[in-house]
Amino acid sequence: MNQEILRVANEIGVWLAAAPVVILTAIQAIIYTRLARKTAKELNIPDEKCDRAFKTGLLTAIGPVIAIFIVMVGMMSVIGGPISWLRLSIIGSAPTELTAAKTGADALGVSFGGPDYDLNALATGWWTMAVNGAGWLVFAGLFTHKLEGIRNKVGGGDVKWLAVLSSAAMLGVFGYLNSGDIKKGGGGLIAVIAGAISMVVVIKLTEKLPKIKEYALGIAMLVGMLAAVIFG
Amino acid sequence: MEDKLLNESYEQSFTKHIIGAGRWTLLLSVPLCFLPAIYLWIRYGALPPLGSILTGWFLIASIYGSWYIVEPISYFPILGLSGTYMSFLSGNIANMRVPCAAVAQEVLKVEPGSKKAELVATIGIAGSIITNLIVVTLAAVAGNELFKYFPPIVVKALDFVLPAIFGALFVMFSIKYPKYGVFAIGIGMFLLGVVKVLPTWAIIPICIFTTIGYAVTSFKRKNKADQSREV
Structure with missing residues (x-):
């Protein structure tokens, strides 16, 4: 160079x-x-x-x-x-x-x-x-x-319909992105699974501790990364 | 009646201004992006031959050209009007703007697709743009210095930021709509694992719009069943 x-x-x-x-x-x-x-x-x-x-x-x-x-x-x-x-x-x-x-x-x-x-x-x-x-x-x-x-x-301004539309679109794109990591396997696959499981746990926790909601994704992300480094 | 008034004032005070500002910011950014290249030309006379610029354009458009059109259309149902203008100026859509919009809506418990949800997503995305600009500026000024303080294990862990986020967000929405979630991951795995030959720019819209199609049909069917039960 x-x-x-x-x-x-x-x-x-x-x-x-x-x-x-x-x-x-x-x-x-x-x-x-x-x-x-x-x-x-x-x-x-x-x-x-x-x-x-x-x-x-x-x-x-x-x-x-x-x-x-x-x-x-x-x-x-x-x-x-x-x-x-x-x-x-x-x-x-x-x-x-x-x-x-x-x-x-x-x-x-x-x-x-x-x-x-x-x-x-x-x-x-x-x-x-x-x-x-x-x-x-x-x-x-x-x-x-x-x-x-x-x-x-x-949509004709139907709020319920719009909710279904945007949530389904969200699931569609993350379904695709996760499929890529699942297919590749290894650390990425572990990160997907650990991130997913910890999100379930964090969501349960936020029902009792609504203040930590802002950090929900951050916590799930850190657990997913940690699991991937340890087990990947 | 009240709804109609509300819609009109929303249209007047928000939608119209969002479109106006979105249009000028995006279109103005195009010429501004050429400034560094023009600087090299004026200061050093480093202007590549027109043929090379056109070849570069042709090569890059043959890789990303379909994305220019497919991405705004595909992400629109997720980001909405203001979210699309913001995300297509500031980029990093799937890895940053969409997660930030989704989490902000989740934290404030607004119905996705509603007006409140659009406002919350707009503010959430704006927050993410500020973080983005601060860190990118920090990297540009002192990136090499700061990089030394990153232990190798952290650099390795950062490879897994995206899969961890994608897994977590997928679950966040699947809890609300488990059936659509199963469908979405099924179609993704099918296209990537079985069909295999489709280009990425085609797979993303197929995943999004088939999931929407499935969700909307089963939503309508359920609505119909509910109505006939009421009658």
């Missing part, structure tokens, strides 16, 4: 160029929180409940985000810190971004992170990551409101 390339990738100008996207993501979160809180007031949902929802989101994200942290450190050593900062603040997971960066090098015919990986190759990777992310951003930006229209038309 050419150290000169990495020096350029980490220089202050790139930080400044990466910052607007990160800031925009924070701005959107703030706008949406304020809108939701204002509307919650109109629906007579007390402020404490909104605070609790926010806190739950903050806490529940810690586990997954530390896993991202680890991957990101590896990513930074190939494509630089600021661009990893931008890419992992928005749509596109670390493997997706690395695939895009590698694809950029492929398109130029050089090996990703190899001795011939020059500034042009780095730039091609950055262009490729940006056009790839744009796919989701443009589609979701232009068509999300149409999906809302379809849902309302199909």
